[in-house]
Amino acid sequence: MKRIQTIKEVKNEMCRYRSEGQVIGFVPTMGYLHEGHLSLVRESIKQTDRTAVSVYVNPKQFGPDEDYLQYPRDIDRDADVLEKEGVDVLFTCQDREMYPKGYKTYVEVQDYQDVLCGASRPGHFRGVCTVVLKLFQIIKPDIAFFGQKDAQQAVILKKMVKDLNAEVKISVHPIVREKDGLALSSRNALLRPRQRKAALCLYQSLQIAKQAILKGQTDSLKIIHLMKERINKEKQAQWDYVEIVDKNNLESLSKVIKGETLIALAVYIGQVRLIDNIII
């Protein structure tokens, strides 16, 4: 595995692969890798000839009061893990190269960026779209792999790529969970033991929603009420949003539509903000 730290060098490497006719897979990450990331890496290795992984904690997608500085980092462990998986290129990058002094250009997906996580994190998806478009211009992957845990991110990036006529295929893969159901997240590392237990309320509230729907409930407000009831039972938990939306355009749904509905939530466990979702 090559560890590459400059844009020029990684462009050259990718150019070499392309000139050899190889299909390029790309997994952009913020590092502190877990099995969720690795499921994407394995998918890329399976589906493509060459896999590049980026580890870059993108400052532009964190608000001024958010956890940019606290976000967990361990690049040497990440490199070891990726090497063992058989990744070809690990791309890391300094902020001053990604966003040189006087940086000015931003990409937005209107409306889609203002709901769910975007409502609580203004500018977050603008930062995500901008860095991902930059990485796509640098790596020029054929397929880019993203996790369903960041459901809104996946919908927005698909929309961005389609709207901008970019060539890359966005491939979205299932949430990987702990045995008890907690969705894997780099932020789980920030939870204290009691908080780790409380964090289960995200998954369990989604299960409550699923059960209610299986029993015939289709009224979004009633389902959301049941979910919030479950979350409110945890002293350490404070929901940020619980919403039921169209899985393709993120518009609010008053009724659950089979196959087309995304139930998504964000919950603060202490200072740690966690997200989870299911598609019904």
Added chain:
Amino acid sequence: MKRIQTIKEVKNEMCRYRSEGQVIGFVPTMGYLHEGHLSLVRESIKQTDRTAVSVYVNPKQFGPDEDYLQYPRDIDRDADVLEKEGVDVLFTCQDREMYPKGYKTYVEVQDYQDVLCGASRPGHFRGVCTVVLKLFQIIKPDIAFFGQKDAQQAVILKKMVKDLNAEVKISVHPIVREKDGLALSSRNALLRPRQRKAALCLYQSLQIAKQAILKGQTDSLKIIHLMKERINKEKQAQWDYVEIVDKNNLESLSKVIKGETLIALAVYIGQVRLIDNIII
């Protein structure tokens, strides 16, 4: 010359050129071609193996009260002219394919887009950046050719490409003028004979600025005053802005700096808004 009207088809054609190792030149235009456009086309044909020209009047770069509907169009004449020049591909596109229903994605170059023409035309450069980035994703040119007449556009697109790490080179070429100095513009076709005469005040005010600077004047306010005096002599003319800025970042300059100064102006001649500029 191939006339191509769909994104899919033009992508395929460009892909074929690339697979043959050919260098692709691209001249994006809004049509109603004049010698200014053709100077770019000839430059592309000289410098590259294959030249694609797009003719697309981009609705997203016109404000609601602007001249989108009045903008002159003559695609058949444009096609004849381009064929004679030896262009390989003429790409035209329906609005519903460029911006399908539910289109949401926009690209912005902050600050740069808010001065000069951007101050009078809010959203204009967002529209320009968005359509040009889309066209770059579709055509994937090695070199794209733009005219110095749209000085701010050229600066913004260079900045966009640099910030987004896009591969394309932006090549900017001199203003082509009528014998009497009027900068060529598709909008000149909208001028009545008396207006055509009045329109000379743009070029002449730039010449007045140049003469003043040659005589040692470096004070921007004094130079701008001389220029506005010239424009105000024309009954039909109403200046929108007259500004002296850094040619690289478009920031206002209180003093002229040799080699680094852009003097730019926009003037309404009746309802027709014309622009012109020089670099000192």
